[in-house]
Amino acid sequence: MTAAQIPALQVVVALLAAPVCLILRRPRVAWLIALVATWASLVMALILLFSVLKVGPISYLLGDWEAPWGIEYRIDMVSAFLLVIVTTIGSLVIPYAQASVEAEVPAARVYLFYCMYLLNLAGLLGIVITGDVFNLFVFLEISSLSSYVLISLGKDRRALIAAYRYLVMGTIGATFYVIGVGLTYMMTGSLNMVDLATLMPAVIDTRTIHVALAFLTVGLSLKLALFPLHVWLPNAYTYAPSAVSAFIAATGTKVAVYALLRIVFTVFGEVDVLSFPGVQEVLLTLAAAAMIGASATAIYQENVKRVLAYSSLAQIGYMVVGIGMESATGLAGSIVHLFNHALMKGGLFMVLGCVFLRLGSVEIADMHGLAKRMPLTMAAFVAGGLSLIGVPLSVGFISKWYLVQGALEKGWWAAVAVILASSILAIVYIWRIVEVAYFRPRPEGAPAVSEAPASLLVPTWMMIGACYYFGIDATRTLDVAVGAAETLLGGLR
Amino acid sequence: MSLMVFMAVIGFAVARLRNLFGVVMLTGIFSLTSAVLYVVLDAVDVAFTEAAVGAGIATVLMLGTLALTTSEEKTVSDNKPLLALLLVTITGAVLIYGTLDMPYYGDPTAPIHHHVAPRYLMDSAYETGLPNVVTSVLASYRGYDTLGEVFVIFTAAAGVLLIIGRPQRGRRRARRDAQWDIEHGIRKNVILRVVSKLLLPMILLFALYVQWHGDFGPGGGFQAGVIFASGFILYALIFDVDLARAVVAPRVSRFFLALGVLLYGGVGVVGALLGGNYLDYSVLARVPTDGQHLGILLVELGVGLTVAAAMITIFFTFASQER
Amino acid sequence: MEFPGLINYWIVVVLMMTGFYIVIAHNNLVKKIVGLNIFQVSMFTFYITMAKVKGGTAPILAEGIAQYSNPLPHVLILTAIVVGVATTALGLALVVRIRDAYGTVEDDEIEAQENDR
Amino acid sequence: MTPENAVLLCIVVPFASALLVVVAGALPDLRETMTLISAGILFYLVAGIYPVVAAGGNPTVTPIEMLPGLGVTFTVEPLGMLFAGIASFLWFVTSIYSIGYMRGHHEQNQTRFYAYFAIAIGSAVGVAFSGNLLTLFIFYETLTLSTFPLVAHHGSEEAKRAGRVYLGLLLGTSIAFLLFAIIWTWVIAESLDFVAGGLLAGKIHGPMVGVLLALYAFGIGKAALMPFHRWLPAAMVAPTPVSALLHAVAVVKAGVFAVVKVVVYVFGVDSLAREASAGWLLYVAAFTIVVASVIALRSDNLKQRLAYSTVSQLSYVVIAVAILAPISVIGATLHIAAHAFAKITLFFAAGSILVASHKTLVSELDGIGRRMPWTMGAFFIGALSMVGLPPTAGFVSKWYILQGAFQADQMAAVAVIVLSTLLNAGYFLPIVYAAFFREERRSKPARKRSKTGVNDGAHPPLIEHGEAPPTVVASVVLTAAATVVFFLYPDIALGLARQVAGVSP
Secondary structure, eight states: OOGGGHHHHHHHHHHHHHHHHHHHOOHHHHHHHHHHHHHHHHHHHHHHHHHHHHHOOEEEEGGGOOTTTSOEEEEOHHHHHHHHHHHHHHHHHHHHHHHHHHHHSOGGGHHHHHHHHHHHHHHHHHHHHBOBHHHHHHHHHHHHHHHHHHHHTOSSTHHHHHHHHHHHHHHHHHHHHHHHHHHHHHHHOOOBHHHHHHHHHHHTTSHHHHHHHHHHHHHHHHHHTOTTSOTHHHHHHHHSOHHHHHHHHHHHHHHHHHHHHIIIIIITTTSOGGGSTTHHHHHHHHHHHIIIIIHHHHHTOSBHHHHHHHHHHHHHHHHHHHHHHOSHHHHHHHHHHHHHHHHHHHHHHHHHHHHHHHHSOOBGGGGTTHHHHSHHHHHHHHHHHHHHHTOTTSHHHHHHHHHHHHHHHHTOHHHHHHHHHHHHHHHHHHHHHHHHHHHSOOOTTOOOOOOOOHHHHHHHHHHHHHHHHHHHSOHHHHHHHHHHHHHHHTTTO | OHHHHHHHHHHHHHHHOOBHHHHHHHHHHHHHHHHHHHHHTTOHHHHHHIIIIIIIIIHHHHHHHHHHSOSBOOOOOSHHHHHHHHHHHHHHHHHHHHHTTSOOTTOTTSGGGTTTHHHHHHHHHHHHOOSBHHHHIIIIITHHHHHHHHHHHHHHHHHHHHHHOOOOOTTHHHHHHHHHHHHHHHHHOHHHHHHHHHHHHHHHHHHHHHHHHTTTSSOOHHHHHHHHHHHHHHHHHHSOHHHHHHHSOHHHHHHHHHHHHHHHHHHHHHHHHTTSOTTOOGGGSSSHHHHHHHHHHHHHHHHHHHHHHHHHHHHHHHHTSOO | OOOOTTHHHHHHHHHHHHHHHHHHHOOBHHHHHHHHHHHHHHHHHHHHHHHOOTTOBOSBOOTTOOOBOOHHHHHHHHHHHHHHHHHHHHHHHHHHHHHHHHSOOBHHHHHHHHHHO | OOHHHHHHHHHHHHHHHHHHHHHGGGOHHHHHHHHHHHHHHHHHHHHHHHHHHHTTOOOEEEEEEEETTEEEEEEOOHHHHHHHHHHHHHHHHHHHHHHHHHHHTTOSOHHHHHHHHHHHHHHHHHHHHBOBHHHHHHHHHHHHHHHHHHHTTTOSHHHHHHHHHHHHHHHHHIIIIIIHHHHHHHHHHSOOBOOTTOSSTTTOOTHHHHHHHHHHHHHOGGGOOTTSOTHHHHGGGSOHHIIIIIIIIIHHHHHHHHHHHIIIIIIOHHHHHTOGGGTHHHHHHHHHHHHHHHHHHHOOBHHHHHHHHHHHHHHHHHHHHHHTOHHHHHHHHHHHHHHHHHHHHHHHHHHHHHHHHOOOBGGGOTTHHHHOHHHHHHHHHHHHHHHTOTTSHHHHHHHHHHHHHHHTTOHHHHHHHHHHHHHHHHHHHHHHHHHHHSOOOOSOOOOSOOSSOSOTTSSOOOSSOOOOOHHHHHHHHHHHHHHHHHHHOOHHHHHHHHHHHTOOO
């Protein structure tokens, strides 16, 4: 088996590792398998990224049936970058997961947990790597179903409700997406993205295609929790087990955003969708609403995980704004923010995992004076929080820089104002927590807590460290992001 | 056409009806009707699956859930429906608007019949050597979709295990007493017991037939798997879940659950090892068509195994909940 | 099925919307799942309908038949059906657990319970 | 050692010393020696770079490229040289001072204090040496963040509130306006380097100039232009050395320094002078000067009064550049230095009064000059400089500013400066007078209520007290002397200032 097979293995390794976990049924073994599979995927993703950088888009025909008859894997800069993002997060979350999961999931089910995690990972990778709109749906379902299960594992009973609501919303979204696919298929007779893009201009003026676009967008917006379709997200993130929050928050919505990018810029790449009357306006308005509304809501939350969940909604707003700009800079901003936000949110949720392990809660009220007891953990929180605010040397700064620059190039003062205002709000909701943790005395009779174990701290700090490494030297990530943006804008040419 | 209207009627009935047993039954009928409709529309395989899965398994599961939860729906709060109605009407209107530019129903000149499909119809016979185009597309041309789909069902099964799976068996007796009232009705009935005893082997036999004949006629792994599972489910319903479990221990079903997907995925890997791309069956044998044939048989088997195991697992997990 | 034109599609749309309505308007968690089911089945019907070719037969190759219906949507829907039942199974499993945890499967009652705490 | 490496070292040394301080935290003596040594090294390094700059060289070094085509660059030009020189010299003095102060005052968390202090100085030097706006912004923000723990040092409710104001205003304005302005500049000019004669010269015209200038002027909250000045009085809850070095020198000077940089190197004095829309800055500055002076006049708490006097003095620098005449730019540059020496003297004095007598209110200082002659003598010199009388530094800078104002016949500016001079005299000289010529009011309990969080009243009021600890007094006298020396030999500063303004001596 040669390097030519890597695109297939990228997904299949994780996919096949899952049933193996199911057979072996030993927590440690399952964890080991998950670890190996994830790291292997990371390596493959990096190989793919570099070869894409070298030789340009890679096409892999599954079953050797040439597209559009068979299913094609198509890896260009964007998908390669996303693959790297997802696998990186996974590789950091898994070592972290062991301790955290043992603490939060009944021992008898741990092996199933890793099975689910692997399926989720494989599903996300499958979405990113595929070049076929229906295949995308299949893997979307794999990742969604597994994430419903993972979320429902939370200790709090509200996790069940959260998972159920997510399931309903998610299924509606998926069905909408499939309807959209059906309509496009009806008019073009193809399911292959590249093929569709070539066929699209002929039929673009039909009402059917317009409706199809609408349904695809709405379906995916449900998945990426674009305001006002976000209602499932806060609870899902809040009540899921810590490791799950970290992984899903860092990857799930990102991949959905990617899918949207694909639809808008590749499938409809030959025609300038955003120039349709209203499309751009609607996107931007929703994004702005998300950035301001969600950030403002975050300020009033009493549960830190919930604060972060709402801030995620705001961050999604950033990405959509970047997409809406439809300029190389703005798009690059969004893409690099996919990566940066994955790092910081992953890191922050991991921090909360540490807190939850020791404190058994992530309510602000319980975190008084925690910094004295868990200095390293809270320091990580401050570092991540600053990155979320977007202070220089952190990745948050980089994304903000590009988004603002893109907005200025377009002369969109309002957009600039919104972006900056939202980061001001970020100062408030982050500092609220910092002050409580640092300047409030630990209340009398509060349970004595100690610093989190190294098995949690090390991955957490690696994640947070990455936030600053890629914030200080952002040239690599930005080269890729800019390249990706240009590929997208260039359509297929 | 008339069938569709019939479905619509059922749909509304479901929306109105408050008794959930009735709702579930209607849903089953809904699925069955649609299955019939599919036959009319030449989609025999789909009809087969829908009848088995939609009308069969889904209904059973829902009934199981009702047995565990409640059978009456409370009245809906009044403000919500209006809003929902509005939303639905808008969506529907948009869709209708979208249909306006569609090619007419059954129009042979519609694009879908000319871009990709023709090759399947023309060449699949030579490329895969199977008369049933659906099967060859399913298992070979778009085999990867099917792999994904098998994994979806696998995910569901594992998920159900994870969510409501109860490893310990101590509480079974208690459950028996609790469910006695709803169960002994069936259990006592001699005719049912005898008939089912007679039916059981036939069902399994039929399942195998569907499994292996899928390449030529309608049928294949999914249908077979579901039918196979339904055999056990019937057994479990008529006799006791424990007995059924004795036949297929959770471990066993779990093992086959994994084995099936591994088989499917493994075939792909072998294909890759033999120098083709992933899921390329042509390289499995000297003659490409033979390779295709072999590959398809294997993956269909994998599908059958997983689906059967998944259905059994899911059903038993539901059944072994205490009320 | 002689009616020409788009009537079939329109009925399908009506079906879909019935399911969609049940999902969003009803409070009972089981019923929501039922709604999803109907929504999806109608969506299948939509695909199958578009696959039909007048005078065509089932896409199982045989001598002397020139006109077949389009097999591809059939394949897609086979996949979709299984996805559908998978979702249903999971959803129902969750409902069972929710019943254990809350003692009810009515959305608003659960809402109420949460707001009390 | 090449000047480039020296520049890098100047940034590295303070941060490194912060680490060492933390490591040596357990052993106070070692810890403080660490601080002293690294302060010495830093000053030595900076002094080593001076000749190069004086000779017209601009050592430049780019350690990392942060964004494509946009690196973290350090360039030493005259203005930065002057600022760095002052900061490093006064860090040394302050270290001596704070040893006496912190111990004499039994402060807690001293290790944290010294560590963040070092980081703050490193950031200040980073600001001074920044070669482009990005670098400036980075160190500007690090400065804010590193001083926050110092402001909230006591952790009391009041300190927390002060910290909130501090962080909220500085971080908020910098993100909302400064970052905005910088990226805007980047979009217009596709570069962020400081260019002699102005980066944006000829690239932007009309009202937009005024808007951009506003974004800069208010974005640089550290310049404490009203209405964004609240953080400075709030920051007075910090221990005196912090108020002295950071809020009389490092932080605030970083602010006005940035303003001067922006006006001179980003907009360019001449091209800005041509834009009518940029005129408003002068009036805002004038307003700030007068109002701040009035508030100072009315506040009884000594540190509070000093803080507001700082606010008004900072606006001297801003008004000086806003006059947009080369001579006045010289004045601005000199005033950065002059005010630094004078104001730190005053704060040191206030601190030593606190240490010795635990008094924080102006009204308590009657006759204290007899008990603490050295301290109050130094205070007198500082006050003179504030007012701008010879033989002190303040005179020199004010002279140039006024000269520039006349040259550009900005009579409004002249009027404001004269008025504020009177006000300064009005709120400083009475203190001195009372200290030396009034009778000490006996048996007067130290007031509990005070606008600063300094835990006065924690100790019972000592009626009998002498001078502050020797290290404290020494450093007070030292800075006071520096103020005078600056008047007698202003050549170094003047030379650099001329370079900044591009005027050949």
